[in-house]
């Protein structure tokens with residue numbers, strides 16, 4: 001029998017987003033192609049340590065969340081409950097919705113959409129030996145206490161200061177006991193806690209709260225500028241994990257273009273099919289690509305292999321050069337994506353050739369945008385899409401490509417030169 005305690009992720013999304021000021025709860029604003037709450041939902045849904053998710057949503061918006069849950073197939077969500085008039089009131093309602101059985105509760109601000117899976121793993125592990133766990137990072141600013149007159153009263157010892165994040169995690173019986181005491185305290189409403197650890201610290205001071213290392217990425221979208229910062233953080237390339245390339249053994253890998261990647265994939269046991277101009281396959285011609293992929297049948301991975309690339313002045317480039325560069329790059333990527341989709345089981349990788357100048361840059365930006373949009377559109381079917389800016393040695397590009405194919409990355413624009421992967 002599994003003696004492990006059940007772990008419930010509680011997404012606190014009951015706020016109105018007054019400081020963002022858009023007249024709609026900020027958790028419903030789209031950032032990097034998804035609502036903020038859906039990013040948070042997806043992290044908890046994908047975390048193997050999480051058994052169940054409960055969402056506390058702003059009154060009047062619960063059905064919007066139910067739609068997001070149904071459309072995205074978030075199977076771990078058991079309840080969408082209306083939140084209260086303050087964060088602590090929403091937590092209190094979540095605790096009421098959780099039933100009698102002991103479990104781990106991970107209370108997370110839904111507006112921290114960049115939570116890393118590593119933090120959930122470490123929190124649940126810490127709950128094996130601690131009844132209360134918080135996530136925090138050191139402060140890089142000096143923090144001071146102001147006087148009521150607006151002068152500096154005290155400069156705090158920065159080496160001891162931490163910035164509190166979420167999830168804040170507890171044994172259900174512990175956080176419930178703390179909240180029962182808080183709700184019975186007539187003074188609580190006049191001096192509310194700004195987080196759940198504050199409630200435990202005040203009402204159960206004997207319970208030590210263990211700290212897990214948070215992350216600078218795990219920002220709380222609070223002010224309008226945070227929407228832009230979150231969007232940029234989502235776009236930062238994630239490192240390509242070095243996986244076990246033996247996982248490619250027996251997988252069908254279709255390459256639009258020959259080279260080192262074909263040899264490396266075959267060396268790791270993939271069933272490689274190379275389609276080239278010599279076979280009459282021209283990426284700028286949709287019909288030729290669709291026919292060739294149809295003849296192959298199903299594919300685990302399809303890769304647009306980058307050609308030589310272009311560097312130079314747009315104005316001086318001939319019409320033929322422009323057509324070649326756009327045809328092999330942007331149009332080729334569009335054609336390949338359209339043609340590959342019905343046959344694809346695993347992932348699409350779009351390599352971008354090295355180069356510089358307006359012609360090259362505009363094509364590379366178009367393929368990057370295509371990658372992000374396709375990754376979102378195809379995610380529901382479990383198909384991943386990534387882009388690799390080449391420019392490193394052919395062997396490094398080939399090996400990085402294989403690592404991307406076997407990873408769980410999607411929507412990533414990876415720069416082989418910067419990542420050194």
Ligand SMILES: Nc1ccn([C@@H]2O[C@H](COP(=O)(O)OP(=O)(O)OP(=O)(O)O)[C@@H](O)[C@H]2O)c(=O)n1
Pocket residue numbers: 012013014015016017018019020026027056083084085086087088089090091108109110111112220221222
């Ligand atoms: N009554 C509330 C208030 C806040 N929250 C949630 O607690 C998290 C952190 O709160 P905050 O950033 O303050 O969100 P808002 O209250 O929406 O923001 P504001 O104070 O600007 O209105 C958010 O995910 C928010 O939805 C909640 O569940 N219930």
Ligand SMILES: C[C@](O)(CO)[C@H](O)COP(=O)(O)O
Pocket residue numbers: 087109163164165166194195196220222
């Ligand atoms: C819980 C919290 O995110 C920890 O930093 C923070 O206290 C929430 O504050 P807010 O004013 O409700 O955003």
